[in-house]
Amino acid sequence: xxxxxxxxxxxxxxxxxxxxxxxxxxxxxxxxxxxxxxxxxxxxxxxxxxxxxxxxxxxxxxxxxxxxxxxxxxxxxxxxxxxxxxxxxxxxxxxxxxxxxxxxxxxxxxxxxxxxxxxxxxxxxxxxxxxxxxxxxxxxxxxxxxxxxxxxxxxxxxxxxxxxxxxxxxxxxxxxxxxxxxxxxxxxxxxxxxxxxxxxxxxxxxxxxxxxxxxxxxxxxxxxxxxxxxxxxxxxxxxxxxxxxxxxxxxxxxxxxxxxxxxxxxxxxxxxxxxxxxxxxxxxxxxxxxxxxxxxxxxxxxxxxxxxxx
Numbered sequence: 001x002x003x004x005x006x007x008x009x010x011x012x013x014x015x016x017x018x019x020x021x022x023x024x025x026x027x028x029x030x031x032x033x034x035x036x037x038x039x040x041x042x043x044x045x046x047x048x049x050x051x052x053x054x055x056x057x058x059x060x061x062x063x064x065x066x067x068x069x070x071x072x073x074x075x076x077x078x079x080x081x082x083x084x085x086x087x088x089x090x091x092x093x094x095x096x097x098x099x100x101x102x103x104x105x106x107x108x109x110x111x112x113x114x115x116x117x118x119x120x121x122x123x124x125x126x127x128x129x130x131x132x133x134x135x136x137x138x139x140x141x142x143x144x145x146x147x148x149x150x151x152x153x154x155x156x157x158x159x160x161x162x163x164x165x166x167x168x169x170x171x172x173x174x175x176x177x178x179x180x181x182x183x184x185x186x187x188x189x190x191x192x193x194x195x196x197x198x199x200x201x202x203x204x205x206x207x208x209x210x211x212x213x214x215x216x217x218x219x220x221x222x223x224x225x226x227x228x229x230x231x232x233x234x235x236x237x238x239x240x241x242x243x244x245x246x247x248x249x250x251x252x253x254x255x256x257x258x259x260x261x262x263x264x265x266x267x268x269x270x271x272x273x274x275x276x277x278x279x280x281x282x283x284x285x286x287x288x289x290x291x292x293x294x295x296x297x298x299x300x301x302x303x304x305x306x307x308x309x310x
Contacts, residue, residue, distance in 0.1 A: 002066075008058040017043065018050040021062055023161065026124045026154045040065065072128075074116035075107060081117075082291050087152040087283050088145055089118065092293040095141040095270050100129050114146060121146060122153035133157045134165075134231065139249075141296045142169070142275025147283075155283035160231065166279035169226040169236060170215070170295065172272035172302060173245040174256035176222045177214060184210040184239040188232040197252060198234045200242045208232040210239045218306040220259050221248060236273060248272045248302070261309040272299055 006024050021041060022029040033050045035041050040063040043052060054060070080092040093099075093110055100111040114121060114131065121131030124147075131146040133156045147153035159165050187205025191197040200208075209229035216223040222245070226236055237253045240246055246254020249268030259266045279290040295303070 002064045004062045004064075006060045006062070008054045008056055008060065010056045015054055016050065017041070017048055017052040017054055017060070020054050021060060023158075025062060025064075026150075026157055027064070028125065031126060035062070035064070072101065072111055072115050072130075073107065075112040076116050077108065077113035079113050079117055080293075082143065082293060083289070085148075085284075087149055088147055088156070089114070090143055090145045090278065090291050093136055093141060093144050093275075095139050095296065095298070098138050099135050099144070100132060110144070118148060121148055122150050124150050124153045124157075134160055136275055137234065137237075137271070137273075139270040140169075140273045140275060141293075141299075143278045143291060143293050144275070145278060145280065152283040156280065159280050163229060164281065166277070166290075167228050167231070167275065168277035168279075169228070170274050170276050170299070171224050171226055171236060171240070172248045172268075172299065172306075173222045173224055173240055174248050174254065174259070175220065175245045176217050177212070177224070177243070177245050179214075181213040182211075184208075184212070184243060186239060186242065188235060188238055198232070198238050200238065206230075206232060208235050208239065210236060216303075216307075218310045219261065221306050223303060237271065259306075264309060266302070266305055266309075268302065270298070272302060274299055 004025065018029055018032045018036060022032045036050050039047055042061045043058050081089060082092050083090040098105040098109045101109050123130050125132050131148065131153065133147055133153060134144065136142060136144050145156060147156055186200040186208060188198050188200055188208040189202030189205035191199035192202060207230055211227040213225045214222055215225050228235055237247050237250050241253035246256050249257055250271040251257065257268050274295055277290065277292045279288065282289045
């Protein structure tokens, strides 16, 4: 068991207990909430709920239990490594790859490949998600940064939390947005009709901000550059589907998987969404890093075919 004691200073007086402990410890908020329920976090020697509003001079005691050893099986899966050193690695993830093992995906994940390639990652994220500080959907391709050591994890998780990481995507949309650029600012939460989907029509939505710029217009489609200020689940897909311009190939939101031009039919077998750029502070010396990944072959092919039909 590992114990830590934190003293609250005046600037934190209105913050929730789970948010405060997560920020201080680097542990995920969901894991902190679990520790609170298990009686492993105390405020002034007393148990409190996750939503307790901390106050000046509160003493918070955190006990992190020793987790049972969990083995993630290394798998020799090729990786497109954009950047690597002793602190971090940036991978250009292919579409179709899940980030870490879960129900229905016990193998073939990015984490299986990372463990095989690097041997060890930061353990702060927990035994099932070592080194993972952010995610991409299975069928979204592009850049993802992982932490090899704890210093890298704490720095990156803080940057993501404080919205300091700039994430740029390229997406092919069905239809043509009315404006050449714009902002979508609609809260996102669980759908009121289907808990497996996210929606802007929700009872408990969280702030979600998406900026976009049209790069190229085609007949019945558009290539857009997207920057997400927040990082909600399925944010880009939900926002554009709600705006009437769903991501092509997205089988969950919009379901526009085919475009017909006369006798020609184009099929989109996965969501045409690619994380093409990441900009963040390098954990070791705080310099700004900007890394890019080229479009995958299927999106390049789709853009060529759309251009020929315009």
